[in-house]
Amino acid sequence: MKSNILFGRIALGVYFLIFFGYLIGPLVVMGLTAFNSAAFPSITPWQCFTYEWFGELFKDERILNGIKNSFIVGFGTVILSVSIGLAASLVLTQVWAKWRSTYYTIIIAPILIPGVVIGISTLVFWRKVSDSLGGVAFMNNGLFLTILGQSTFIASYCMLVFVARLQRFDPGLTEAALDLGASHTQAFRKILLPFMRPAIASAAVLAFLASFENYNTTTFTFGSYPTLTIELSQMVRYGINPSISALAVIIVAITVFGALALEVYRRRTKLKAGEIKPAKGLPSWLYGNIATILLVLMSFTVIGMLSTAQSYSPQQCKADFREARDLETRLKIEALQAARAAALAEAAANGEATEDAGTDAPAEQGGSSGAFGGVFAPTNLEDAAGQGDGASGGAAAPASPFGNVFDPTNLEDASGTSGN
Amino acid sequence: MSSGVDVNLENIWIKFGDFVAVREANVNIKGGDFFSFLGPSGCGKTTILRAVSGFLNPSEGRVLIGGKDMAGLGPNKRPTALIFQNLALFPLMKIWENITFSMEVAGASAVERRKRADELLDMIALPGQGDKFPSELSGGQKQRVAIARALCAEPDVLLLDEPLSALDLKLRQHMRTELREIQQRVGITFIYITHDQGEALTMSDSVAVMRAGVIDQIGDGHAVYDTPATPFVASFVGENNVFRGKVSAINGDEATITSNRSGELLSKITPTAVGKMKVGDDAMMFVRPEMLQMGEGDAKSTISAKVLNEEFEGNTYSIYLEGEGGKQIKMAMPNLGNDPHKAKGDMVSFNYNANNAVVMPAGDLASE
Numbered sequence: 131m132k133s134n135i136l137f138g139r140i141a142l143g144v145y146f147l148i149f150f151g152y153l154i155g156p157l158v159v160m161g162l163t164a165f166n167s168a169a170f171p172s173i174t175p176w177q178c179f180t181y182e183w184f185g186e187l188f189k190d191e192r193i194l195n196g197i198k199n200s201f202i203v204g205f206g207t208v209i210l211s212v213s214i215g216l217a218a219s220l221v222l223t224q225v226w227a228k229w230r231s232t233y234y235t236i237i238i239a240p241i242l243i244p245g246v247v248i249g250i251s252t253l254v255f256w257r258k259v260s261d262s263l264g265g266v267a268f269m270n271n272g273l274f275l276t277i278l279g280q281s282t283f284i285a286s287y288c289m290l291v292f293v294a295r296l297q298r299f300d301p302g303l304t305e306a307a308l309d310l311g312a313s314h315t316q317a318f319r320k321i322l323l324p325f326m327r328p329a330i331a332s333a334a335v336l337a338f339l340a341s342f343e344n345y346n347t348t349t350f351t352f353g354s355y356p357t358l359t360i361e362l363s364q365m366v367r368y369g370i371n372p373s374i375s376a377l378a379v380i381i382v383a384i385t386v387f388g389a390l391a392l393e394v395y396r397r398r399t400k401l402k403a404g405e406i407k408p409a410k411g412l413p414s415w416l417y418g419n420i421a422t423i424l425l426v427l428m429s430f431t432v433i434g435m436l437s438t439a440q441s442y443s444p445q446q447c448k449a450d451f452r453e454a455r456d457l458e459t460r461l462k463i464e465a466l467q468a469a470r471a472a473a474l475a476e477a478a479a480n481g482e483a484t485e486d487a488g489t490d491a492p493a494e495q496g497g498s499s500g501a502f503g504g505v506f507a508p509t510n511l512e513d514a515a516g517q518g519d520g521a522s523g524g525a526a527a528p529a530s531p532f533g534n535v536f537d538p539t540n541l542e543d544a545s546g547t548s549g550n
Numbered sequence: 551m552s553s554g555v556d557v558n559l560e561n562i563w564i565k566f567g568d569f570v571a572v573r574e575a576n577v578n579i580k581g582g583d584f585f586s587f588l589g590p591s592g593c594g595k596t597t598i599l600r601a602v603s604g605f606l607n608p609s610e611g612r613v614l615i616g617g618k619d620m621a622g623l624g625p626n627k628r629p630t631a632l633i634f635q636n637l638a639l640f641p642l643m644k645i646w647e648n649i650t651f652s653m654e655v656a657g658a659s660a661v662e663r664r665k666r667a668d669e670l671l672d673m674i675a676l677p678g679q680g681d682k683f684p685s686e687l688s689g690g691q692k693q694r695v696a697i698a699r700a701l702c703a704e705p706d707v708l709l710l711d712e713p714l715s716a717l718d719l720k721l722r723q724h725m726r727t728e729l730r731e732i733q734q735r736v737g738i739t740f741i742y743i744t745h746d747q748g749e750a751l752t753m754s755d756s757v758a759v760m761r762a763g764v765i766d767q768i769g770d771g772h773a774v775y776d777t778p779a780t781p782f783v784a785s786f787v788g789e790n791n792v793f794r795g796k797v798s799a800i801n802g803d804e805a806t807i808t809s810n811r812s813g814e815l816l817s818k819i820t821p822t823a824v825g826k827m828k829v830g831d832d833a834m835m836f837v838r839p840e841m842l843q844m845g846e847g848d849a850k851s852t853i854s855a856k857v858l859n860e861e862f863e864g865n866t867y868s869i870y871l872e873g874e875g876g877k878q879i880k881m882a883m884p885n886l887g888n889d890p891h892k893a894k895g896d897m898v899s900f901n902y903n904a905n906n907a908v909v910m911p912a913g914d915l916a917s918e
């Protein structure tokens with residue numbers, strides 16, 4: 131029995147470990163890559179601790195422009211979807227009792243429709259409208275289309291948030307306000323709106339996040355205003371560097387900061403309302419609250435990082451690293467050249483060079499024992515990578531079916547070679 | 551504050567689809583009166599009040615306030631203020647903001663409002679509580695805030711929808727006197743809704759008794775209690791013993807009925823039925839428990855029965871009797887220090903004064 135329980139505990143522990151590893155692991159790895167000086171996001175081999183990618187990030191015009199567009203689209207979407215969602219929820223809960231379920235289905239449908247479809251249909255629809263009006267410029271504007279396209283389904287999310295809150299609203303309050311002489315507008319502004327304020331705040335945050343991370347609708351509508359997600363996806367196609375990781379670190383930090391601050395605020399309100407008791411033996415502003423402690427730790431970390439970033443310079447480390455790498459490369463090249471010379475010598479000795487094979491390079495003749503000929507011969511790859519393909523590298527013997535395709539050192543070497 | 555104005559309901563019908571919630575209501579309320587609508591749950595009291603305050607339009611008929619037809623005026627344009635069944639205080643506003651909401655929407659300055667709020671808080675005996683939120687007050691305090699909020703709007707007519715129903719008995723009795731005092735102080739017309747007949751009788755100048763959308767009787771407390779117009783009113787307002795039978799003789803405003811189980815009984819005809827009853831009609835005679843006394847009386851007002859049970863209720867004894875054929879009768883005797891102490895199973899005779907009993911055409915009783 132006891133061992134059973136123990137086993138259960140261990141299993142549970144392992145499960146949580148795997149689960150949280152799965153959830154947080156990628157973020158941690160990505161976060162670390164932002165501080166590695168390697169030119170491709172990686173943590174092994176660790177080269178030098180650096181802040182340069184943050185600087186790089188703020189120099190990258192396209193990313194900055196993407197962020198700017200994302201914010202514009204985000205705010206536009208927040209305003210549009212919160213207003214539409216609020217109006218829709220009011221209609222749903224206050225009017226038309228008979229049509230309620232039909233109306234609900236219609237308004238909720240955009241959530242179920244794939245974002246791609248929404249993107250295409252937004253594009254097509256407004257182009258038609260614009261054409262039929264003889265070409266209206268703003269209707270083909272990327273920002274306009276993206277905001278409209280995203281709001282189509284984000285407004286539905288907002289509406290769900292509002293409906294949940296509205297269900298707890300006592301319509302008697304509005305009646306009381308009217309009875310006391312308020313106009314309908316005043317009753318809305320002074321009674322219903324303050325009641326909805328927390329829901330409006332959550333809906334706005336939700337809408338902004340949904341807009342910020344949206345890709346599949348935006349990809350059809352962005353026109354000449356690529357948002358951050360669009361820029362990132364395009365960058366991935368042309369090769370990325372760790373400034374993307376730096377961006378991720380910033381976004382994660384802001385998110386965690388916000389969440390912690392919110393938690394601290396909520397705890398304090400609860401404490402004030404007497405719902406929880408302050409823990410003994412701690413300064414009162416801490417209240418023995420993990421969120422507060424984490425928040426403070428995080429603030430210190432950020433401050434520490436910002437101040438060291440001013441003085442710290444990884445130049446020496448990088449120089450050392452480059453030297454070591456150059457040395458390594460030279461050694462490798464020498465080894466290869468030796469191998470090639472040996473192979474050539476062997477081939478000449480065997481005298482197997484036939485006339486029709488004479489057009490081929492001798493090295494490939496030498497490597498003909500492999501099924502793929504010399505395609506994967508290290509030198510070839512070295513050259514290929516040097517030409518900027520960045521596809522793969524195979525200087526070391528491939529241990530897995532993919533070789534070391536994803537081993538960043540290869541790329542490093544590749545770019546290093548091309549740089550030389 | 552403005553003195554009370556008249557409220558007249560002229561032939562009001564209110565329908566929800568096919569359902570008739572209020573049928574042919576004609577009510578004339580004198581300015582400055584405390585007027586109550588009394589009736590069981592679901593009889594249409596709130597519906598009438600909503601028609602007066604403007605939240606719904608009667609399907610037929612007119613609502614006049616101070617002689618002015620209110621048709622087409624919304625609740626924010628009528629000189630009425632409604633105290634809701636659930637109070638409907640604004641939970642996100644402080645007490646003083648709640649009280650002066652009507653001034654806020656009229657554009658009064660915060661200083662002005664604060665001053666008025668403090669006056670009203672003094673009046674409702676909650677001085678210095680203006681900065682609390684409604685959730686921080688007790689039920690009775692909320693009640694008073696709701697009254698202050700309505701009075702702050704300086705209405706000509708104050709409408710109250712069962713405002714005391716959520717309170718416990720002690721507080722309810724206290725608030726009754728307080729409400730009555732406030733009404734006399736401000737002198738405006740109060741229209742009060744309740745299903746508690748004690749509340750209606752103690753506070754009102756006039757009471758309208760409603761049954762399923764119909765107003766059965768309008769009168770002061772005495773009229774409603776002593777001379778009920780219908781069997782429903784007789785059985786709904788206070789306790790009553792009912793004797794069914796047929797009219798056997800009529801003499802001016804008195805009638806004799808041959809009751810089903812208790813022989814010939816003499817009583818007054820209720821004023822609204824005088825001249826409308828004939829010999830042979832089905833009739834109901836009502837006599838209140840406290841109008842019965844022990845002993846033989848006139849032959850036509852004496853009944854004999856067996857004692858079933860006796861209950862001591864402090865100020866009264868209730869004696870439950872069983873007459874001929876299992877007829878249940880209740881008798882109430884004041885506690886004068888001498889226990890009547892009838893043994894269970896004793897046969898007793900008791901009688902009543904025919905002037906204190908009323909007879910009327912048979913009809914529906916209030917269901918228990």
Ligand SMILES: Nc1ncnc2c1ncn2[C@@H]1O[C@H](COP(=O)(O)OP(=O)(O)OP(=O)(O)O)[C@@H](O)[C@H]1O
Nearest residue numbers: 566569571589590591592593594595596597598745
């Ligand atoms: N909006 C409405 N639609 C349909 N029927 C309604 C509506 N409002 C009220 N009714 C019906 O009208 C009748 C009277 O309702 P009302 O609220 O006036 O009762 P009440 O006398 O105030 O009862 P209570 O003492 O329980 O508050 C009820 O049968 C109710 O079901």
Ligand SMILES: [Mg+2]
Nearest residue numbers: 595596635711
């Ligand atoms: Mg009601």
